[in-house]
Amino acid sequence: MNASDMPKNPYLLLTPGPLTTTASVKWAMMQDWCTWDDDYKQIVQDIRSELVSLATSQSGYTAVLMQGSGTFGVESVLTSAVPQNGKLLVLANGVYGRRMVHIARKAGIRCCVSDSGETKPPDLDRLKSMLTIEPSISHVAVVHCETTTGMLNPILEIGNIVNAFRKVFIVDAMSSFGGIPLDMAQIHADYLISSANKCIQGVPGFSFIIAREDELRETRDRAKSLSLDLFDQWEAMENDHGKWRFTSPTHVVRAFAQALAELKEEGGIEARYHRYAKNQLLLVSGMKALGFQPLLPEPLHSPIITAFRYPNHPGFDFGLFYRLLKQRGFVIYPGKVTDIDTFRIGSIGDVHEQDISRLLQAVERSMYWRVGIPGGWEQGLSKHRYNERVWI
Numbered sequence: 001m002n003a004s005d006m007p008k009n010p011y012l013l014l015t016p017g018p019l020t021t022t023a024s025v026k027w028a029m030m031q032d033w034c035t036w037d038d039d040y041k042q043i044v045q046d047i048r049s050e051l052v053s054l055a056t057s058q059s060g061y062t063a064v065l066m067q068g069s070g071t072f073g074v075e076s077v078l079t080s081a082v083p084q085n086g087k088l089l090v091l092a093n094g095v096y097g098r099r100m101v102h103i104a105r106k107a108g109i110r111c112c113v114s115d116s117g118e119t120k121p122p123d124l125d126r127l128k129s130m131l132t133i134e135p136s137i138s139h140v141a142v143v144h145c146e147t148t149t150g151m152l153n154p155i156l157e158i159g160n161i162v163n164a165f166r167k168v169f170i171v172d173a174m175s176s177f178g179g180i181p182l183d184m185a186q187i188h189a190d191y192l193i194s195s196a197n198k199c200i201q202g203v204p205g206f207s208f209i210i211a212r213e214d215e216l217r218e219t220r221d222r223a224k225s226l227s228l229d230l231f232d233q234w235e236a237m238e239n240d241h242g243k244w245r246f247t248s249p250t251h252v253v254r255a256f257a258q259a260l261a262e263l264k265e266e267g268g269i270e271a272r273y274h275r276y277a278k279n280q281l282l283l284v285s286g287m288k289a290l291g292f293q294p295l296l297p298e299p300l301h302s303p304i305i306t307a308f309r310y311p312n313h314p315g316f317d318f319g320l321f322y323r324l325l326k327q328r329g330f331v332i333y334p335g336k337v338t339d340i341d342t343f344r345i346g347s348i349g350d351v352h353e354q355d356i357s358r359l360l361q362a363v364e365r366s367m368y369w370r371v372g373i374p375g376g377w378e379q380g381l382s383k384h385r386y387n388e389r390v391w392i
Contacts (some may be wrong), residue, residue: 002027011329012355016147016175016305017198019349021259026204028258033250040250041242043257048237050260054178054269055192055210058185062213065206066235068177070174070195072228073207074100077170077191078215079107079217080223080230086138089114089130089167091122091158095336096172100141107224112137118337119296121153122162131165141170145180145302148336149295150342150344152176152302155187161381163188168215174198175304179276179348181269190215196252199272199304199348205252276303276310279347279356286360287345290367295342304348305333310341318343324366330359 033040048063055061066073078100082088087110092126097115100247104111114130122142122219131137140162144155155171162169170191173182177192179199182193192210196202209230216234223229227246236245266272280303284294287308310316318334321343325332332334335342347356 011326012351012359013065013331013346013349014351015331015346016145016344016348017195018204019197019201019346019347020351021201021203021255022262022350024259024262025255028255029203031251031254033254035244035248035250035270038241040107040253041240043253044237044242044244047253047257047260048242049209051210052369055182056184056186056300058183060213061184062080062211062216062234062238064209064216064230064237065212065244065248066209066228066230066233066283067206067244067246068174069204070198070207071099071103072192073193073195073209074172075107075172076223076225076230076233077193077209078103078359079110079225079228080219081170081191082109082139083222083309087112087134087136089127089140090141091116091127091142091153092145092151093120093122093151094146096143096146096148096174097141100143100172109224110136114172117148121149121151121300122158124154124157127158127161131167134186137167139168139170141172143172143174144182145173145176145304147175147344149300149307149342150302151296151300152180152304155182155189158319159187159189175348176302178263178269178272179304180273180302184210184212189323196256196259199276200256200259200263201349202256203252205249206256243279261358268310275301275352276348278349278353280306281301282353282356283345283347283359286356290363292363295337295340305344305346307312307335307337307342307344310343321366325359325362328362328365330362331392352379 050079051063052061066076088104090113092098092113094114101113109173114126142158145152159169168190169188171189173192173194177194190212195207197204219231291311292308333344
């Protein structure tokens with residue numbers, strides 16, 4: 001048996017992670033590894049080195065792998081980086097920005113928030129004002145791609161402001177790193193957080209933090225958690241050449257190493273970005289043709305995930321729509337916007353333009369048409385375009 005013999009997925013995951021992976025990434029998990037073994041530790045070290053090279057061309061940065069989901073990585077940074085006398089400012093415009101606020105308050109970290117609402121980017125003038133009025137703010141955090149809506153936040157502009165005020169800049173790049181070109185040095189990010197099961201196209205099991213090493217060294221003895229102590233995790237990996245403090249997700253690590261190799265084979269982050277962007281443009285144009293409207297204006301779109309408003313038909317039932325698409329081989333995401341009915345479709349993972357074209361056909365086939373006979377209904381395609389499209 002080899003990767004080509006892996007059972008096929010029953011559906012394509014059109015989500016922002018976990019996402020559809022290649023058969024070869026899945027196949028990489030079909031072997032057991034010892035956490036103490038030098039061969040395995042070398043895989044960890046190679047991953048750490050590769051992550052840094054993907055994040056910046058500048059020296060002075062390092063990488064830490066942390067067991068758990070992306071939120072574990074975010075919590076590790078927030079509870080390790082902000083000192084007792086520090087204060088965190090979160091720029092929030094969706095669920096994941098607000099989650100950082102929740103983490104901070106649970107951990108007893110002094111925190112303030114600039115919430116611009118779910119359909120607007122962070123207010124840069126307000127950021128400058130808050131940093132001027134509240135000199136006690138020591139750290140600023142923002143989500144790069146807010147998957148609540150699919151909005152791409154202006155981290156370069158934010159980073160320039162944060163740097164001008166000489167604050168520590170934390171970027172949650174959970175759903176963007178590996179799929180959108182960026183340079184940590186250029187955006188003045190001191191910490192960048194992402195996860196194995198996002199744009200690198202691995203599987204869930206660990207998060208990772210890329211950090212400016214001088215800033216990371218300042219966090220010794222600051223952590224409010226044993227298992228999420230960022231400095232201790234980093235020091236263990238440095239001193240023991242890739243050894244994790246506690247049991248690591250060995251199969252997931254091996255799959256991630258394969259995913260990194262496949263990213264390189266594809267042509268790197270730039271090539272992957274272009275594939276994702278083509279997917280997203282085709283998705284939006286096709287959904288518009290079928291009567292669906294994106295939640296955000298196009299300048300705010302990311303190539304990662306797109307939120308669509310429910311169609312203006314009283315009979316639309318998202319649960320039914322979801323089940324019909326799943327039967328046809330596609331899984332999408334429900335919405336997370338507070339006051340607007342939406343659903344979301346991702347364009348990342350092992351997904352290509354032909355997959356988006358098949359999805360659009362499945363969407364059309366999951367729609368029902370009134371067919372000219374009083375009280376009559378028929379599921380159909382474009383042959384019924386002259387009739388009124390409705391939902392049941």
